[in-house]
Amino acid sequence: MRLSLLSDLNAERAARRAAILVTDVASGEQRLVRETDVASDLLAQELRESLRRGKSGLVERNGRQFFLTVQTPPVRVVVIGAVHISQALAPMAKSLDLDVTIIDPRTAFATPERFPDVPLLAEWPDAVLPEIGIDQYTAVVALTHDPKIDDPALAAALRSDCFYIGALGSRKTHERRVQRLTASGFTDADFARIHAPIGLDIGAVSPAEIAVSILAEIVATLRKERRRSV
Known part of the structure; x- marks a missing residue:
């Protein structure tokens, strides 16, 4: 060469x-x-x-x-929330060769002890996401259930060309989320990009099962065009 x-x-x-x-x-x-x-x-x-x-x-x-x-760039999963689901998701994602970054300003949760060998940013999403960047090889997963943390991350994701956006919560929770984000100027076309409730419907109950459903949905979205072509 x-x-x-x-x-x-x-x-x-x-x-x-x-x-x-x-x-x-x-x-x-x-x-x-x-x-x-x-x-x-x-x-x-x-x-x-x-x-x-x-x-x-x-x-x-x-x-x-x-x-x-x-x-192709390594596929990156940016997880908003150092929660139990994230603890299960991180090692599973690594086995799929996905790069995981955890973001959570709550220092009581965002600790190296709970997330060993995982990039961990104890920062507010709206402050740190512009620094790390969100591109078409990035999935954004919002898991805190706290609008003060999740909403700015979702707004940043919606303004980007990331290939996947998912948010934890019931349909009613998502309806309230949509109302809040509508006030920020987002439209129905934007909201159609958000997978909510997050994850494939496999009847998941435990944090580990929910993590499986999320990763399955991320992979399905990533390989969507390939699945359509066969």
């Missing part, structure tokens, strides 16, 4: 942007296709499918073979 291509690939990785290195198997010629340029590429369909799957592989077009080396 040319040094310039490697440098460009590293730059995309640092910026949490997806990219694909296309290698012509016969000639060895290589080019880097950034995610924003996929639609205009001759291999657009193959590139889009590779991005959906998040896997590298060999494709063929007009009798020529190309190896697609796919680089």
Whole structure:
């Protein structure tokens, strides 16, 4: 690989942007296709499918073979609330190769003892989320049940292009949440992005079961386009 291509690939990785290195198997010629340029590429369909799957592989077009080396940012789950569900969710998410960050300004809950080996930010979401950033490879999960903490996080998520937003609470709780966020200028189209009540309906009761339902919904949302294409 040319040094310039490697440098460009590293730059995309640092910026949490997806990219694909296309290698012509016969000639060895290589080019880097950034995610924003996929639609205009001759291999657009193959590139889009590779991005959906998040896997590298060999494709063929007009009798020529190309190896697609796919680089996508690690999927990040930003959890608002250092609660029991979060304690169960964090290690499960790690086993799925998801990066987890816990945010909770309540220092009595946000302790390293309760969340070992997990990035933990004892800050208010509206203060820290702009710093860590929310992109299309980010899921935002609001679990505190406290509007003072959850609402600013949800507002930040709704203003972003994150792929998943979920909020804990009953339908009545969510109705009140919608009323509050409506006052901040959000619309029905925005609220349609929020999974509430959070998680797939598997009859979950315990914190661990609720964590399973949340992660299942995150994965289902992440792989939505792939599921539709098969």
